[in-house]
Amino acid sequence: MQHGRPDQTALGQMLGGALHALGSPPFVPALAALLGALVPADDVMMVLYRRGQAPELLHDLSTGRESATNLALYLKGAYLLDPFYRAFADGVAPGCYRLHQLAPTAFRGSEYFRLHYARTGFRDEIGFLLTPAPACCVHLSLARRTARARFSAAEHRRLLDFEPVLRELVARHWAPAPVAVPPPLTTQLDSALRLFGRDFLTEREAEVLQLLLRGHSTKSIAERLGISPETVKLHRKHSYAKLDVSSQAELFHLFIDALGSRGSYRGGDPLTGYLTRAGAA
Template sequence: MSRTIHPTAIAMIARLSEGLIQLVPQISSEDFPHLLVEVVKLFVPADEITLILFEDKPEVLVSEKTEQIGNQSIDMYLAGAYLLDPFYRASVELTQSQFFTYDELVPDGFRQSEFYKQYLVKIGLEDECGYLIIFPGGQFLHLSIGHGRGSSSRLTPSEQQLLDTLTPLIDMLCQQHWGEQLSKPLNRQLDQALANFGSSKLTERECAVIRMVLQGYSPAAIADKLFISPGTVRVHLRNSYKKLDIGSQLDLHNLFIGALMQFEHYEGGDPLEGFF
């Protein structure tokens, strides 16, 4: 009985061979990050691909986008807004590299959050997936694959499954390239800025509520997490806004980012202290 290989499988093997031929010789070279992105593009379409290394502090290594995606300064993201990114939040708990889609990571209500509006919707992105490559020293790499609103390049479930299947290979290549280069441990000190935000002005429960609002949780999701009613969540939120002299989620987001951007090196405590 003869065996046949499906043409799609043959095409995928050909793409993989082509990618590895380009990429493997460039391990440890400065061209590797850009070639890694090119290899990913052999398998799936994308409107935006960004490669960010989180070592001592986040550093953008590659950023490519189509004309459909607008330009926006990434300064605020790098200054601290990344703390609200679902991919960054996932990295805190990870011990091994993984591929994620946005739907696997985001809390209920995230698409109404200011982070989603400011860092995806404003530049034309609607969805994102990508790799989190975890290094032994705690540093990690985020390879983000974004797609615009109504884009024909939106990934199908089978394409997402393909990217997931490639995770061990992507991880191995990245470990070989960056493994010995990374000398500075990831500075997680800024994580405490989110944990302490508002603590000098708000009650402990109010701090918990605004922290979850910043991360994109809806009032109903916050209520479930904190074992309180949605009405109580709204009361805490109203009281918090009054104490902070703000009136909206946008004001809260801007206050958080503004407070973080005052620090060259955050050393602890409520980032609002000394900001007002």
């Protein structure tokens, strides 16, 4: 596969197609085609993030049963641990980022990586975070799988150079539609991660678990919280015992299962309602 500069004629045609489709359903696939013309990729995915709401999948090239299952896990709640979603939720400036610029130091050792991201087969990913309206972000992701080469520095620069065009396209397509005020249930999805386990743990234990779920290493957690690595390990041990889990994998599954029962979630620690319903079953 050649990763040279794109054909300018083809790129111009793709851009014209995207402009022509603005404000209509064909715009999303036209934008995906434009991205693919800029830089060759094995997968182009678009996700709409709205603060306090579950993400909306706009476009995805992945196919097959395993891809569908993996996507379902992501939309069920694993997205809360996605470095690109975390960047949006934490107020990182809009722009074009490589995954390693946003991911925690121990991301590849996290259960989110093992149980979700590794199954995508992605070897490298570059994503745009574009904000057409307040509390709204369109994530445009380009990824290459293990059989492909990683994105080069030149390709990253090409995407950075084209960002103003993409920003304008996204703003013109999505900004005119008012962002609906989310209902009370969905406004609390982000707080579900922040409050996970707090009814059962000390504040410090809950902070340690949240950072573990996001993919931070013991050293990174210690630096962020201003405590020693040994204290981090002690908090983790006590937390696992209180939640009756013995590994990060079990913790990840408990987190996803608790979020999966959010249909009756009304705020607070999502684990409380989940365990109450599980005990009554």
